[in-house]
Amino acid sequence: MSWEPVIGLEIHAQLQTKSKIFSGASTAFGSEPNTQACIIDLGMPGVLPVLNREAVRMAIAFGLAIGARVAPRSIFARKNYFYPDLPKGYQISQYEIPIVGKGSVRILLDDGTVKEIGVTRAHLEEDAGKSLHEDFHGMSGIDLNRAGTPLLEIVSEPDMRSAKEAIAYMKTIHALVRYLRICDGNMQEGSFRCDANVSVRRRGDPIFGTRCEIKNVNSFRFVERAINFEIERQIDVIESGGRVDQETRLYDPDGNETRTMRSKEEANDYRYFPDPDLLPVVVDDALVAAVRESLPELPEARRERFMAQYALSAYDAGVLTAGRELADYYESTVAAANGEGKLAANWVMGDLAAFLNREGREITDSPVTPAMLGALVNRIADQTISGTIAKKVFELMWNGEGDPDAVIARHGLKQVTDTGAIEKAIAEVMAANPQQLAQYRSGKDKLFGFFVGQVMRKMQGKASPEQLNALLRDKLAP
Amino acid sequence: MSKFHTMTVARIAAGLRRREFSSVEVTRSFLDRIASLDGRLNSFITVTPELALAAAKAADARIGGGEAVTALTGVPYAHKDIFCTKGVRTSCGSRMLENFIAPYDATVTRHFRDAGMVMLGKTNMDEFAMGSSNETSYFGPVHNPWDLQRVPGGSSGGSAAAVAARISPFATGTDTGGSIRQPAALCGITGIKPTYGAVSRFGMIAFASSLDQGGPMAVTAEDAALVLNVMAGNDPRDSTSVEREKEDYARLLDAPLRGLRVGMPKEYFGSDGLDPRVGAAVHAAAAELVSLGASLVEVSLPNSELSIPAYYVVAPAECSSNLSRFDGVRYGYRCKEPRDLMDLFCRSRGEGFGAEVKRRIMIGTYALSAGYYDAYYLQALKVRRLIRNDFDAAFNQCDVILGPTSPTTAFRIGEKTDDPVTMYLSDIYTIAVNLAGLPGMSIPCGFADGLPVGLQIIGRHFDEARMLNVAHQYQQATDWHTRLPAPFA
Structure with missing residues (x-):
């Protein structure tokens, strides 16, 4: 029996506004508990919310980027439930009329095909605080710094058919919100979180199976694992004659499994109703036009370009193009490298990425600037240095030795193209290795590489590889 | 100079500016009256004599220095205990907030502070403003100065009693379904519920956000206008506050009433619940306005009977959500020795709230529940629209609407406490005004067996100045508002 998974994602992207969605308190991460919660975030008696216009602009930008209709008039509603880190006893969210309506994104699959995934809606809401269960001797601590942080909840259609597709979608949204500079995408700090709705059905069945919601999985890897685990679990349940119950499940990364959190019967009745403290969010054509004007080139368009x-x-x-900063860096590099696109790409994705990765640095924090890397590419292209020497130059640049021409000059790394110098080195190597020379001449072609290496070493790597190859082949010939 | 209590706010303010007397003298005099008389009324939950005298001294210095004196600098007042006051307990009449010291000032409180006015203390009220008799207060009932066995009305009962007994020159109130106007009527004073959005709700502890509105309670319409000038104005911290130019609510007080069209809703008269003596007093007041040059027009508000059921869905629904923040976690009452989280929530709320508050939370929770939302909440919103349309149509024919404020005079303490629905009916004439967001006021228009009768004047949106003009002209021609209950003379 063949089974088909059906997956939809709810992504919570924390909007990177300076202040909270309904108060003037700062949204910066990592401060001492409860130092960034003002009377409004604390839900003091009598306080009222005032909407942060910047959060609205950011939601509009997202809506435009996924080709969705931005609601000219959307409504904030109260979602009522009791929880210690929910100060007002309700979360201000959007329910019946979200600010962003139906849109879609195109995801690129491993086999190079493109698939369109529908986005049902995206709405603005406030985040809750955090409950801290350690260090309080059997009690819980409440940190309300996060309370009131603006979130954009992005709800997809159940259009994905595998964990891989789900991850591709999630990465596409991740890249998009970072391109738009509306979310820093930091999953460790919880700025980008995901709930997955998963069901399975027999292939060809037009009706969806019963779905389970997996809550709050906080890395791409865990989302993929959690979904795969859940797919297998549901198939097992059905194949052993059971029935999947609609419920909310929690993923445990340590045991790599999902566990029941609450069943449908235990689900809250949130008693949504329009928040009487807030007016409808009115978005006029002028505002939409202004936001559209400010949109950057989006990842998909940039990839094709x-x-x-x-x-x-x-x-x-x-x-x-996965990240706007990376793409910007690349384009600046190409510009500095007289349009050597492929060579520049190799360097950005190769040595630069490896160095950044090794030191855990962001692209914006690279000691090698695009101008420096572009110049390096030029020196390779004009054969001033070889690719091998370039790696050395790169490392010296990384370590703060300045632009490539200075490094090449200071360390005497300029490629040697003087035929006489190369021939002299070849003669010395041949004299020093009579046995290998004899073997080569008797047909052991593989030893050619040995001679290249020896000559290169003698010349401290500075010989032009093409020239060296040609001369060596000539001299070694019996 | 100990007759301050017979002076209006306007008179005290003028005397202060002319330095006939000091704010400290006036403040002391009222603090003395509170100390000697409030034992009989229980109109204050908290009296703040030290703060009041300090504020009075500062006001005197301000007047003496001639710097930035406002119209009411140095005038004392009593503040309903629903407005947050920094550093002073703000209880909302509830055990839940019995020990809650507000960490900030409500916008209205700040306006008074900035104007150099002197807060005498915080007045008693129905718990979380839910009630029409002040009997739901955790701090005990308030007694009506005209008959201590009777209620002062509610929820702003402490404020109404304090002004009626002249132990404060004026007081603040809030009005969600009649909580300023009904106690004003039952205590024989003047009270205004402004247009929704005229006075900031920031720092005014919410009962029903789409209906709540703060306003002044005073002896005369002129005083109410002067106080409203301080209270009203756009507040960027309240999204429902309306952006309008600051206006002088007293600007039309002296305009003659010639040509004024007064609407008399036929549905307001002849109903079973209306005490005929109240009806007669209202008709007599209408006749007085005619003698001042106004004409009467019969208008119809056909959906007014739906206002009570609509209100008792909308207001509890909003309150059930607004009061969720009182959970024992961050401030306010917390039960002893909670076993677990659920126990903390349930017992803190169960023990911290009184019966009427819990009743309304239950009603509201039910009305918003899945499966009932459309039948109750949405339906109530539609009725609300109809009620507003009724008023719009009526105001095509008239400039103000006249009627009773309350169907009866003050009832006895305990008389209606076992029958919430009868209690709810005492707001029949006031509730529709909140549902429509209109300004309304109550002024004294007579007595029945020694108890005051209130006349309600309803205006168009943001037409407070016209409403106050009618009230002031009526008060120039009558003396009901100047009478004092004998024990407090």
Whole structure:
């Protein structure tokens, strides 16, 4: 029997406004507990919310980026439930009329095909605080710094058919919100969180199976694992004659399993109703036009442009456009490298990425600037240095030795193209290795590489590889 | 100079500006009256003599220095205990907030403070403003100065009693379904519920957010206008506060009433619940306005009988959500030795709230529940629209609407406490005004067996100045508002 998973995601993206969605308190992460909660965030008696216009602009930007209709008039509603870190006893959210309506994104799958995933809606809401259960001797501590942080909840259609597709969708949204500079995408700090709705059905069945919601999985890897575990679990339940119950489940990354959190019967009745403290959010054409004007080139368009303009593969273009800063860096590098697109791509995705990764740095924090890397690419292209020497130059630049020309000059790394110098080195190597020379001449071609290495070493790597190859082949010939 | 209690706010303010007397003298005099008389009324929950005298001294210095004196600098007042006052207990009449010291000032409180006015203390009220008799207060009932066995009305009962007994020159109130106007009527004073959005709700502990509105309670319409000038104005911290130019609510007080069209809703008269003596007093007041040059027009408010059921869905629904924050976690009452989280929530709320508050939370929770929302809450919103349409149509024919404020005079303490529905009916004439967001006021228009009768004047949106003009002209021609209950003379 063949089973088909059906997956929809609810993504919570924390909007990177300076202040909270309904108060003037700061949204900065990591402060001492309860130092960034004002009387409004604390839900003091008598306080009232005032909407942060910047959060509205950010939601509009997202709506435009996914081709959705932005509601000219959307409504904030109260979602009522009791929880210690929910100060007012209700969360201000949007229910019947969200600010962003139906839209879609296109995801790129591993086999290079593109799939369109529907976005049902995206709405603004406030985050709750945090309950801290350690260090309080059997009691719980409440930190309300996060309370009132603006969130954009992005709800997808159940359009995904595998964990891989779900991750591709999640990464697409992740890249998009970061491109738009509306969310920092930091999953460790909880700025980008995901709930997954998963069901399975027999392939070909037009009706969806009963779904389970997996709450709050906080890395791409865990989302993939949690979904895969849940798919297997549901198939097992059905194949052993059971029935999947609609419920909310929690993923445990340590045991790699999902566990029941609450059943449908235990689900809250949130008693949504329009928040009488807030007026409808009115978005006029002028505001939409202004936000549209400020939109950057979006990842998909940029990926296609990179392929056309710089002759990159879909894969390379995809990697380079996954982040706006990375794509900006790449384009600046190409500009400095006289349009050497492919070579620049190799360096950005290769050595630069490896160095950044090793030191845990962001691209914006690279000691090697695009101008420096572009110049390095130029020196390779004009054969001032070889690719191998370039790696050394790169490392020296990374360590703060300045632009490539200075580094090359200071360390005497300029490629040697003087035929006489290379021939002299070849003669010395041949004299020093008579046995290998004899073997080569008797047909052991593989030893050619040995001679290349020896000569290169003698020349401290500075010989032009092409020249060295040609001369060596000539001299070694019997 | 100990007759301050017979002076209006306007008179005290003028005397202070002319330095006939000091704010400290006036303040002391009222603090003395509170100390000697409030034992009989229980109109204050908290009296703040030290703060009041300090504020009075500062006001005197301000007047003496001639710097930035406002119209009411140095005038004392009593503040309903629903407005947050920084550093002073703000109880909302509830055990839940019995020990709650507000960490901030309500916008209205700040306006008074900035104007250099002197708060005498915080007045008693129905718990969380839910009640029409002041009997639901955790701090005990308030007694009507005209008959201590009777209620002062509610929820702003402490404020009404304090002004009626002249132990404060004026007081603040809040009005969700009649909580300023009904106690004003039952105590024989003047009270205004402004247009929704005219006075900031920031720092005014919410009962029903779409209906709540703060306003002044005073002896005369002129005083009410002067106080409203201080209270009203756009507040960026309240999204429902309306952006309008600051206006002088007293600007039309002296305008003649010639040409004024007074609407008399036929539905307001001849109903079973209306005490005929109240009806007669209202008709007599209408005749007085005619003698001042106004004309009467019969108008119809056909959906007014639906206002009570609509109100008792909308207001409890909003209150059930507004009062969720009182959970024993961050401030306010917390039960002893909670076993677990659920126990903390349930017992803190169960023990901290009184019966009427719990009744309304239950009604509201039910009305918002899945499966009932459309039948109750949405239906009530539709009725609300109809009621507003009724008023819009009526105001095509008239400039103000006249009627009774309350169907009866003050009833006895305990008389209606076992029958909430009868209690709810005492707000029949006031509730529709809140549902429509209109301004309304009550002024004294006579007595029945020694108890005051209230006349309600309803205006168009933001037409407070016209409403106050009618009230002031009526008060120039009558003396009901100047009478004092004998024990407090």
